[in-house]
Amino acid sequence: MSPVFSNCLMTLRVPVGVMLDEKNPQKSRCIRCNTCDGFACLVGAKSDSQVVCVDEAIKNPNVTLLTNSLVKRLETDSSGREIKGVLVERNGSLETYSADLVVVSCGAINSAALLLRSASDKHPRGLANSSDIVGRHYMGHTNSVMMAISKCPNPTIFQKTLGVNDFYFGSKDFECPMGHISFVGKLDAITLKAGAPVIAPNFTLELMAKHSLDFWLTSEDLPDPNNRVSIGRDGKIVLTYTPNNLEAHERLQAKLKQAMKQTNCSIHGHECHQGLFARNLYVGQKIPLAGVAHQNGTIRFGHDPKTSALDANCKAHDLDNLYVVDGSFFPSSAAVNPALTIMANALRVGDHLLDRLGAASATQSRNQELVSTGD
């Protein structure tokens, strides 16, 4: 990293969920290709929910996965405390399912939309929404991609393995948190075409991509009740968002620009980088769905039913058998990628559900059996 940053920054290894075995490359499931960031893995080597959870779970005879199925609405019994029907549009027809426990996990925008769409006499503002919290406090991070063109080529295939948190909690000249710096997987000519700055004369997009250092900057956006998901009169989802905490992000960008300033590159003996150029991806009303990758916060959890929709176990305060387990439970977004926190919480709530179903002890003794038989 020393040739990249002129001054002394502490780099950290970013956790990457891939099944890469560097000690034994022939047997490694991950082949370390150049389409990891933002694409599905065609050899099933990403530790994503399909590979690690769904494909494993459906091997069990008591698990059924319904595909091409859109949950349209949740219906309660006459008390309004219990979900009694899950209305699903499947292959063009409506079907109703029921269960003792119902876990909604549609992502922060669609889960909020589902609850809002499920308004009824008992829940006039939307299901689980006596607090009027559902849909509010939408967050998605303030993100930007910044790129430096280096005179030297950057042959890295996948560079999203290093990060810098030196400014995460602030700095001497700015006491507030600024955020996290890491690399983007690797920009290529096709990605650059979408917003290539005219920066480097005589550089084609392909050449620029070969010489670029591509940074991903994340700052926390703060939970604002007016940033929200709602349902329009035509039934479509409406996302209303005004960016906030932008000074933190601008200062983070300035810190990175400063860090990229070089006198002489320690390897090549001259100044390598042509400069730092922004390809801003601020989430705002003008940004299409692609800008909501880090959506979270719309069904926040908490202890007080007046200020949160879910309790500490992610059960709806207003209902006895409804859980929401996805990015919507976040009360704040932090300034790091959200997926690992979403997964950790899902495992935590999963343990709670096992307890509630009385299955925890059965699972424990089965695990013990597996250990003792060496399976």
Ligand SMILES: Cc1cc2nc3c(=O)[nH]c(=O)nc-3n(C[C@H](O)[C@H](O)[C@H](O)COP(=O)(O)OP(=O)(O)OC[C@H]3O[C@@H](n4cnc5c(N)ncnc54)[C@H](O)[C@@H]3O)c2cc1C
């Ligand atoms: C291109 C891209 C790159 C990303 N890279 C990273 C990264 O490097 N690191 C990181 O931490 N995060 C990353 N993220 C963010 C991460 O993928 C999300 O934070 C995470 O997947 C959200 O998990 P979730 O369970 O809340 O929702 P999702 O993973 O979105 O799952 C919701 C599921 O519900 C389904 N669904 C929605 N509505 C309905 C309905 N009504 N009926 C039935 N099914 C429904 C959807 O089809 C989807 O399968 C990235 C996101 C994108 C788009």
Ligand code: SF4
């Ligand atoms: S997509 Fe990612 S996980 Fe899959 S082989 Fe390529 S680098 Fe490995």
